[in-house]
Amino acid sequence: MLLKMNTIYAILPLAFATAVTALTKHPLVMIVSFDAFRPDYINPKTTPHLAMFKKSGVSVPYMKSVFPTKTFVNHFSIATGLYAETHGILDNYMFDSKFKYMHCSEEQFHYNNRVVPLWLENEFNGDERYSGVMMWPGSEFSYLGKKPTYIGQYNKSLKWTERVDKMMTWIKNDKRPSNLIFAYFEEPDFLGHYYGIHTGEMKEQIVRVDAAVKYLTDSIKKEGLESILNLIILSDHGMESVKYKDLIYLENYLDTTKFTNISSGTNVFIHPNPNTYDEVYKNLTALAKKLGNFNVYTRKNMLERWHVSKNERWNELIYLLAAPGYAFKDKWILEYFDGRNLSTAEIGVHGYDNLEPSMFATFMARGPAFKSNYSIEPFENINIFPLVSYILNIKQTGDHVRTNGSLNNVENLLAKNHGTSMLFYNNILLVAVTALVHIVRVKHC
Numbered sequence: 001m002l003l004k005m006n007t008i009y010a011i012l013p014l015a016f017a018t019a020v021t022a023l024t025k026h027p028l029v030m031i032v033s034f035d036a037f038r039p040d041y042i043n044p045k046t047t048p049h050l051a052m053f054k055k056s057g058v059s060v061p062y063m064k065s066v067f068p069t070k071t072f073v074n075h076f077s078i079a080t081g082l083y084a085e086t087h088g089i090l091d092n093y094m095f096d097s098k099f100k101y102m103h104c105s106e107e108q109f110h111y112n113n114r115v116v117p118l119w120l121e122n123e124f125n126g127d128e129r130y131s132g133v134m135m136w137p138g139s140e141f142s143y144l145g146k147k148p149t150y151i152g153q154y155n156k157s158l159k160w161t162e163r164v165d166k167m168m169t170w171i172k173n174d175k176r177p178s179n180l181i182f183a184y185f186e187e188p189d190f191l192g193h194y195y196g197i198h199t200g201e202m203k204e205q206i207v208r209v210d211a212a213v214k215y216l217t218d219s220i221k222k223e224g225l226e227s228i229l230n231l232i233i234l235s236d237h238g239m240e241s242v243k244y245k246d247l248i249y250l251e252n253y254l255d256t257t258k259f260t261n262i263s264s265g266t267n268v269f270i271h272p273n274p275n276t277y278d279e280v281y282k283n284l285t286a287l288a289k290k291l292g293n294f295n296v297y298t299r300k301n302m303l304e305r306w307h308v309s310k311n312e313r314w315n316e317l318i319y320l321l322a323a324p325g326y327a328f329k330d331k332w333i334l335e336y337f338d339g340r341n342l343s344t345a346e347i348g349v350h351g352y353d354n355l356e357p358s359m360f361a362t363f364m365a366r367g368p369a370f371k372s373n374y375s376i377e378p379f380e381n382i383n384i385f386p387l388v389s390y391i392l393n394i395k396q397t398g399d400h401v402r403t404n405g406s407l408n409n410v411e412n413l414l415a416k417n418h419g420t421s422m423l424f425y426n427n428i429l430l431v432a433v434t435a436l437v438h439i440v441r442v443k444h445c
């Protein structure tokens, strides 16, 4: 039986598309984070692509962040499946155990050397698994002496479309194709801090995120990856507006020379000078009672459900947490308010209790591993680690710290037959089509 040439021409592009989409032999997952993107920003009018993505795939009304609701803390929880007390990043800006300032340092991300992010666990599972990480907080460091195969260094000025294009080259690399990608985008957090959540500037960033999602999903389609790529779109935490009149100036009430502090708006670490601990603690608790807009904690009375207290870095610190809608004055906040009308201007903050609705995060996913048009109850972001590990068919290796999450909390998101992925069918199709083309060629000779 001879196939006509026009039939062959019809088959060839299919064979080519299949070959392009079958680069990694493993399931393919991409996790994309838009910093501080609140789930209630999604709206069919202003964010049509996100709304469509949410509807067609799996989603939750919101995802619960870990406490404190800060960027490095939550991105590392998503990457490691661990609460803050176990991975050790208690805030973006914090003290080390000798009360030395830490921010974005190797030391900050290595509280425990057996904590291994998923992008490396993927590679430790071997069998030609390669990870790519675009600007995800913590990805600039090695863990157990190893970095992922592909890294995009943190660089806010790199265009979002260029980041997406770069990630596509990692997936399509013909020698070391990625099967797992993590990507971080800094908005709508960055400008959200300047302008709060109710302004035109913020709306622009939300629309910009929607355009990025369109560019990303269009690129996935263009590369023929739609049927094999599992795309997770999420955020780390929410955002809340604060007015100038609701700033807390500790120095107006206390002798602030008695301690050193690191404040990041909603949360403050206080390190009392030698022999002043009891006095500073007593004065702070009295002030909290008087003002009623913040609470005072030590390692001993932190809430159990925050999963933060079992960490050696607390080391006799006193910790302040502002009530929702309030923030402690710090140099960044004063910069944000600088030159604006102080009776109307708002800024944005996050870091409050993770049960506070304004701190809720976003989660939605689409791809062969997931159900379609389906939503489940909210879950905590530490469960993403076991979810993605399961999809990738990988296990935690060696004596690496085991995740605090559980697949049981999220397995309802998975499609029934996700074990036999589209990739499997694609590979069979590729073999069949290649064989067919070969037979036809032989007959023509």
Ligand code: AMP
Binding pocket: 035, 070, 071, 072, 092, 104, 135, 136, 137, 138, 154, 156, 186, 189, 190, 264
């Ligand atoms: P925050 O809003 O204080 O929780 O911190 C988030 C900010 O950290 C974002 O505005 C990012 O621009 C910034 N950021 C994110 N990743 C990095 C990184 N790897 N190095 C330095 N800054 C970063």
Ligand code: ZN
Binding pocket: 035, 036, 070, 071, 072, 189, 236, 237
């Ligand atoms: Zn953030």
Ligand code: ZN
Binding pocket: 036, 071, 189, 190, 193, 350
């Ligand atoms: Zn932020």
